[in-house]
Amino acid sequence: MxxxxxxxxxxxxxxxxxxxxxxxxxxxxxxxxxxxxxxxxxxxxxxxxxxxxxxxxxxxxxxxxxxxxxxxxxxxxxxxxxxxxxxxxxxxxxxxxxxxxxxxxxxxxxxxxxxxxDVRSRISDFMEQGILGEDLEDGTPFSTIRQNLLFANVxxxxxxxxxxxxxxxxxxxxxxxxxxxxxxxxxxxxxxxxxxxxxxxxxxxxxxxxxxxxxxxxxxxxxxxxxxxxxxxxxxxxxxxxxxxxxxxxxxxxxxxxxxxxxxxxxxxxxxxxxxxxxxxxxxxxxxxxxxxxxxxxxxxxxxxxxxxxxxNALKMVAGYTAGYMGQALIGYCWPDALKKAEKAASLIQSQIARRQWHYDEIDYAYLGWNSLGGPGVPRPGEELDEVYLRVSVRAKTSEDAAKLGRLFPPLSLDGPPGMGGGAGMQAPRQLLGMWSGLVPRTLVEPHVKVRIEEVE
Amino acid sequence: MIEWPLRNFCQARSGDKGNTVNVAVFAPDDVLYDILVRELTADRVKNHFGNWVKGPARRYEVPNLRALNFVLQGALDGGGSRSIRIDNLGKCFGPAILRLTVPIPEKVAQRYKGGPYHEFGGIH
Structure with missing residues (x-):
């Protein structure tokens, strides 16, 4: 028993x-x-x-x-x-x-x-058999991410x-x-x-x-x-x-x-x-x-x-692939008019990016203390905030492009709205990774699953 | 009837899978669960997040937990490792949903005044 x-x-x-x-x-x-x-x-x-x-x-x-x-x-x-x-x-x-x-x-x-x-070495096999078609979530064809593949696991x-x-x-x-x-x-x-x-x-x-x-x-x-x-x-x-x-x-x-x-x-x-x-x-x-x-x-x-x-009958495969870089910067503004100052700084950054003709796939402006975590559903604060941080993040194709963003921020301490503190400022670019998910018939996976055991000496 | 934010009486937790966020909202009793089922549609939840949710929203009823589970596709700016948002894992979608309000009969509301959520400033 x-x-x-x-x-x-x-x-x-x-x-x-x-x-x-x-x-x-x-x-x-x-x-x-x-x-x-x-x-x-x-x-x-x-x-x-x-x-x-x-x-x-x-x-x-x-x-x-x-x-x-x-x-x-x-x-x-x-x-x-x-x-x-x-x-x-x-x-x-x-x-x-x-x-x-x-x-x-x-x-x-x-x-x-x-x-x-780990099915990285079997991807060509799978593709020849036509089983890696489109991503389950958004339909991205596997063939478009294949050259950037980092891992593929079932x-x-x-x-x-x-x-x-x-x-x-x-x-x-x-x-x-x-x-x-x-x-x-x-x-x-x-x-x-x-x-x-x-x-x-x-x-x-x-x-x-x-x-x-x-x-x-x-x-x-x-x-x-x-x-x-x-x-x-x-x-x-x-x-x-x-x-x-x-x-x-x-x-x-x-x-x-x-x-x-x-x-x-x-x-x-x-x-x-x-x-x-x-x-x-x-x-x-x-x-x-x-x-x-x-x-x-x-x-x-x-x-x-x-x-x-x-x-x-099928198992889920998730494949990770490189998908550009994120650049980000963070600066704080104090009372009075903290939010308005942060918004002014955001508009300055926006103009400077445009004037330099920098191309980013996405630019996100978020205000810590207001809407950075809650998103579009957070109403504008009814009361004046005592301090607000502006965070700007960009999606760039290269690490260099992502890194450029940060350089726009230090000058704001003298050139921008008053009361900029907490200049956490520039942060190192971070590589972004996409996830592709699809289904693989279990008969193609399970015969390759191995268990090995060793006794400690 | 009075309009009450969900924070006065609901629990909520969110999680991520790829570019999809799920938000589960829990009612504390059957009366309030029925109100949620009637009032809290998938569209309302999707609209609350504006352009943060780019795909369709689906709602699942989970009566054994007195819960509604919302599945929001295209909600995570590409997914946890691809997003450029601060909350790249969507942990704050759950709390965010608690801003939504639903009409509650006065009598029911009375029961929750002075309850656990009152103490922490949830109920006014």
Whole structure:
């Protein structure tokens, strides 16, 4: 008989998240699995740039230090780790973790790596077969972005991770999988759910979805009474206690801050969801509208009832490509007439760009303190603002064109409206990346998915 | 009836996928959920964001969470890694939607005065 309840803890919601919460639950040791979601569309782009500079990089730089802290605790308490921090180079990530474990003297620990999500080398193949047509969102033909391609990854599901666990892995490293797969795979392994048990699989996806963004289920980025969230400075990440029938409770370490209520959970339930009746994953298509949430009190919330239907025949591919550069500058104006001064400065910049015949694909003027975050729906302030920052950003074809923008700003301190301070001014140009998404038949991907495992010496 | 901004009684969270932003708005009870279903159309939400939303807007009803989920295409200036906006990931679309107002029966409004949102200056 397998474990009655499997405890899966969230360790990371993105590349850059705090390792503190993971360390705390690892030290407490009352978990079976610790799962990381290190990847976003943006992260793959960052890692692709890292790899372009150094072919041995391309995985997250926090992987090794994090594993150095966690692996001894994993051995002591017997929990396993799953992470997609392998990013664009999971093999190199695996070697680095293996080395780390070896240095720590963790003989016999088994490290597995899942590959096959990275399809850069197969793009020509795919194109010949006519499967990379137009972008799912805006119809951009793949052929128009191909020469600027930085990476191309297919979202894998849970089963390759399950295979790694079945091979005895203590640590599973992968590249692009669905975020929820890192959390769901332990359930498929422990409970041996059949691959067509769509309801339990959907409960598993739901659990993963609620854990994959770390504190977003436990009181972080919470739009309800966020001011009542206890000890936000040491917020705990979610832990799921899952039963064999798929019902699960989300909670957190009692030693950490945060809040788990029906209200914090439901916000995450629809985070980055489109049609809630058809949340498509490689393993199952879920219907979130059948889910029931029950607040059990004391930071325990139960979720049951998610249903689903058969997995799709195609997997999603996301390809990142270079798409020009952003230049930006920021300057502040003080009371009185702060907003009017900032608007005057914007009009001066506009005229100067026009007179110099600089061509940008887009120029954006935003006023911090008024509408930079809220956009066109924010009415003009009724009361006079005490200070306003003007931010100008441009979309340019080259880094040089993007950089030019900044030079227009320092002279404004003497040549423009009065009371310019906080001249954060010029900022280095940043490369912009487009994302192209399309569908690839799973029969073209899955035969290439490989799991390799090595024992630490 | 009084016109109330959603901030007085709703939760909202937004997220990005490519160049699409979704905004989920949550009502605290069935009466207010029905009001949202009636009043908060996809067009209203799209129009609130003006030229920030270039594609179509779609609305999904999620009655088990008393939520409406708005999916706004072409909303992110090309997407998180391509946008030149400060909020390149669209995190502020959720809060922004809470400016919209809907008519609330006085009796219902009374229930929320002095409630959790009152304390932080939401309800006047």
């Amino acid at each position: 397998r474990n009655h309840v499997v405890r899966v803890a969230a360790a990371q919601g993105f590349y850059g998240d705090s390792p503190e919460a993971a360390m705390a639950v690892a030290q407490e040791g009352n978990i079976d699995y610790l799962s990381f979601d290190a990847l976003s569309e943006l992260t793959l782009a960052i890692l692709a740039k890292d790899q372009a500079k150094n072919s041995r990089m391309g995985y997250t730089k926090d992987l090794v230090p994090t594993m150095r802290s966690l692996l001894p605790l994993a051995r002591r308490h017997g929990f396993k780790l799953l992470t997609n921090a392998g990013g664009i180079n999971p093999e190199a990530a695996m070697n680095a973790v293996w080395e780390t474990a070896s240095q720590l003297g963790l003989k016999g620990m088994k490290i597995a790596v899942v590959t096959g999500d 979202y894998l599901g849970s089963w390759p991770l399950v295979q790694a666990l079945r091979m005895g892995a203590d640590v599973v490293i992968s590249g692009r999988t669905t975020d929820s797969a890192q959390f769901m795979a332990p359930l498929l392994y422990e409970f041996e759910w059949p691959s067509d048990d769509w309801s339990r699989l959907s409960q598993g996806v739901m659990m993963g979805h609620l854990l994959e963004c770390s504190a977003q289920s436990t009181g972080g980025n919470f739009s309800g009474n966020w001011w009542d969230v206890p000890n936000m400075d040491e917020i705990g990440y979610p832990i799921a206690e899952v039963a064999e029938n798929g019902a699960f409770v989300v909670t957190k370490s009692p030693q950490r801050g945060g809040l788990v209520t029906q209200d914090t959970i439901k916000e995450q339930m629809l985070y980055e969801i489109h049609d809630p009746r058809a949340y498509i994953t490689p393993d199952v298509i879920c219907d979130f509208t059948t889910a029931q949430i029950r607040d059990l009190g004391a930071d325990h919330v139960e979720i049951t009832g998610t249903t689903g239907r058969p997995a799709p």
